[in-house]
Amino acid sequence: MTDTWVSLFSGGKDSSWALYRALEEGLDVSRLLTVHPSEESYMYHVPETQLARLAAESIGIELVEVEPGDLAAAEAVDSAAQGDAELEPLEAALTDLAEEVDLAGVTAGAIESEFQTSRIQGMCDRLGIDLFAPLWQRDPDELAAEMLEAGFEITILQVAAYGLDESWLGRPLDAEAIEELRELNAEYGVHLLGEGGEFETFVTNGPHMDRRIDLEYDTEWHGDSGRIRITDARLAE
Amino acid sequence: MGRRKQIVQECERLMDKPENIRNIAIAAHVDHGKTTLSDNLLAGAGMISNETAGQQLAMDTKEDEQERGITIDAANVSMTHEYEDTNHLINLIDTPGHVDFGGDVTRAMRAVDGALVVVDAVEGAMPQTETVLRQALREGVKPALFINKVDRLINELQEGPEEMQKRLLDVISDVNDLIRGMTEEKDYDWTVSVEDGTVGFGSALYKWGVSMPSMQRTGIDFGDIMELERSGEEGRDELQERTPLSDVVLDMVAEHFPNPVDAQPRRIPTVWRGDDESEVAESMRLVDEDGEVVFMSTDISMDPHAGEIATGRLFSGTIEKGQELYVSGTAGKNRIQSVGIFMGGEREEVEKVPAGNIAAVTGLKDAIAGSTVSSIEMTPFESIEHISEPVITKSVEAKTMDDLPKLIKTLQQVAKEDPTIRVEINEDTGEHLISGQGELHLEVITHRIRDNQGIDVHTGEPIVVFREQPQEKSREVEGVSPNNHNKFYITAEPLSQDIVDAIKLGEASMDMPELERREALQEAGMDKDDSQNVEHMFKTNILLDETKGIQHLNETMELVIEGLEDALEDGPLAAEPVQGALFRLHDAKLHEDTIHRGPAQVIPATRDAIHRSLIDAEVRLLEPIQDVRIDVPSEYMGNASGEIQGRRGRVDDMYQEGDLMVIEGIAPVEEMIGFSSDIRSATEGRASWNTENAGFRVLVDNLQTEQIMEIRERKGMKLELPPSVDYI
Ligand SMILES: Nc1nc2c(ncn2[C@@H]2O[C@H](COP(=O)(O)OP(=O)(O)O)[C@@H](O)[C@H]2O)c(=O)[nH]1
Ligand SMILES: [Mg+2]
DSSP, X not given: OOSEEEEEOXXXXXXXXXXXXXXXXXXXXEEEEEXXXXXXXXXXXXXXXXXXXXXXXXXTOEEEEEOOOOOOGGGOSOHHHHHHHHHHHHHHHHHHHHHHSOEEEXXXXXXXXXXXXXXXXXXXXXXXXXXXXXXXXXXXXXXXXXXXXXXXEEEEEEEOSTTOOGGGTTOBOOHHHHHHHHHHHHHHOOOTTOXXXXXXXXXXXXXXXXXXXXXXXXXXXXXXXXXXXXXXXXXXX | OOHHHXXXXXXXXXXXXXXXXXXXXXXXXXXXXXXXXXXXXXXXXXXXXXXXXXXXXXXXXXXXXXXHTOOOSOEEEEEEEEETTEEEEEEEEXXXXXXXXXXXXXXXXXXXXXXXXXXXXXXXXXXXXXXXXXXXXXXXXXXXXXXXXXXXXXXXSOOOHHHHHHHHHHHHHHHHHHHHHHSTTSSSOOOOOTTTTOEEEEETTTTEEEEHHHHHHHOOOHHHHHHHHHTHHHHHHHHHHHSBHHHHHHHHHHHHSOOHHHHHHHHHHHHBOSOTTSHHHXXXXXXXXXXXXXXXXXXXXXXXXXXXXXXXXXXXXXXXXXXXXXXXXXXSEEEOOEEEEEETTEEEEESEEETTSEEEEEOOTTOOTTOEEESSOOOOBOOOOOSSOOOEEEEEEESSGGGHHHHHHHHHHXXXXXXXXXEEOOTTTOOEEEEESSHHHHHHHHHIIIIITOOOEEEOOOEEOOEEEOOSOOOOEEEEOTTSOOXXXXXXXEOOHHHHHHHHTTXXXXXXXXXXXXXXHHXXXXXXXXXXXXXXXXXXXXXXXXXXXXXXXXXXXXXXXXXXXXXXXXXXXXSOOBOSXXXXXXXXXXXXXGGXXXXXXXXXXXXXXXXXXXXXXXXXXXXXXXXXXXXXXXGGHHHHHHHHHTTTOEEXXXXXXXXXXXXXXXXXXXXXXXXXHHHHHHTTTOOEEEEEXXXXXXXXXXXXXXXXXXXXXXXXXXXXXXXXXXXX
């Protein structure tokens, strides 16, 4: 096998978009790689990573799951050291993969996070592979429009930002929601696409998927943040 | 050529000679006779006919003022007066006397160099006499005294020469005590005296007046005055003819008030904190008409034809049509459309106005009362101090949909004209809020909306504005950002009254150079280390940064401050403003990645920490209180003092003054709503009374919860007290 790509994949809109763009560009993506983090992760999507399995099934690409064990992020003092520690299991998994396949690069969904991007770039350099980050430093407004245009159906799983209340949990990220976010951005500085963990999403349907994913859930709210708890998730008939 | 036209031309000629200009205000306790006196001066200068002076009240130009017989806006007028063979240009501002309009007085003081303080001979120095004197002296404005209504001593009180002399000297010595107390730290003596000619006496109603120099000149002494005043109309006419009030007062103005060239070098440093070595500082000191234009607007009014008129003091340069000027606090420039001076309530357009004068210009659409307007970008003038903050709020709603936009526009205009009014527009509910200095203040505003603008409005019951303040030192509390990655550790404690006062007086502010601020805060009793850690001041609250070397904190501080201000605008108890609190930022944990510590994270985290710290510091609700003084015949004394006591008030003093009893005390503003009609019926209209806002006081414990819930309900907040805090 030659020139295989791995998609760093959570099922959220950004990593899904990176994957979708890679496929559109004709890159041969042969694996989706997801890291199941402990609570309080600094770098990865916390909620419902299990959903990645259903997404992989719908997309039809093999999923590789990494269990990093206890990263103890909750007690982390220095976020830089923490970010590095989290990268280790990922780098180990990719090193393993490189033995199996001819690894050309990884795709990633970072938009503005220097923190995330510089670390992933460093890892790629060490592994001698490329980074495909089609969202990097793109205008959030344009990106949002492109995602909706392409037919992405996106559900909000978790919010943690001033101005985002319980009503956002489970809400579809559609044109109307984007419009509201634009106002919240002006008023409170909420990021239009939730960068910085302000909200997390899951893509339930899109042009790269065969079957839609149906979700059932409860909501949980503490103080000024909250998340949904998936009670049932299945691929639509 | 008409008389008026002649005066305008004469004024224009004199405008270029700063030595011959006097910018003055007349200020007094309500009803002591400012307006009547001003009319005398106008008549003396030929601006209105002598017969109508005293009845015409030319200065009370707005209809509601004439109806109510009180002066509301500071009106402006220019006139000329010949003294010692030199013609003088006198720019006069009449100031309101009612405490509800205190903001106007302070603004007027910024524009002038001399203040003629009018005191009623019968009543003597009253609370607002003290207030206006303080406002004048704080602005570096020189006072002189006119004791008015002397005719009443002679005719009503039938006083003999000795009694009268004693009474007048008592008034002078009371006023001098006030002046001395307020200028302790100054190197000049601004007390007034008969011998110097800085005190005048007379009757504005009957248009005569005397001073030491006038008595020497005319040979008329107090004996003659008593005789003539007693001999009816003829005697009074003779008095008016032989020693007219306007001459005596205008001579006093020309002789004793500083001209702009004398005044500006002293006043500029007290009202402007810019670089005193800069060119613009020099041209302001020199009143240089060829310098850069520096204008401070002290009043904005609306003219149906000309539009918005900004009146103010021109400290430097020459202002003329077509100039493009910067307006402090706004981006871009405004173009001057016309330039004028005031003659009685009317504006006369002139070609240009040079430095040292009071000008009235149009075209400054971005200016508000208090703006610095200049031809170069420069440090703005000190904000004009308002002695009292708004204490009462009323909702206003248009009755018909069609009036909605017009009402909003009018409210915005009102806020622009009067910075002591606060307006909150709510386009969603259509229920707008206006806050002001007292019941009357708001009444006058709604009256203007109804009658002048013809907008039919519904107004709500007046609501008192509260404050929240910590009562003790809190433990260290934590505020966490929604994403959990940023943490702030803060304590709260009350600030000492001395420091609060220093902030209120503008002695310590974020606008001044750091060293100066440190010194001012230390002077007010702040610890040296603390004064060095001051990171931000908001209203009367201070944030200290006691952290050391925390990475990214500097670039995050702006958001921390935003969160702090948010939290202080809406306190934790009832979303009322927080006052007099000191916060210490002890530690912070920040995510390394900028995108994880954006506004939607840091603002709520700080806000949260500030609220928690306040709750742990036993934050309490404070209510505004007023000093109340009632003058009443002794048979009504019991009823009158009952009106104070029955309002959760306290009577502090009762004493005889002349044939009246004076009752002094304090009462909460909330309970004072409706006082006006109650005291009238309790005393059959025989009481005269006066209130003055006296700051905020902790509401008694047994009313706290009830009051907090009442406010929360009104604001649609959750009807529960904020939960107590988890501490570190
Ligand atoms: N007897 C007497 N009454 C006066 C004199 N000056 C003013 N008044 C009256 O006092 C009241 C208040 O005067 P006004 O000029 O409106 O006072 P302001 O509130 O200070 O402007 C009016 O009824 C005047 O007629 C005076 O010299 N003698
Ligand atoms: Mg008046």
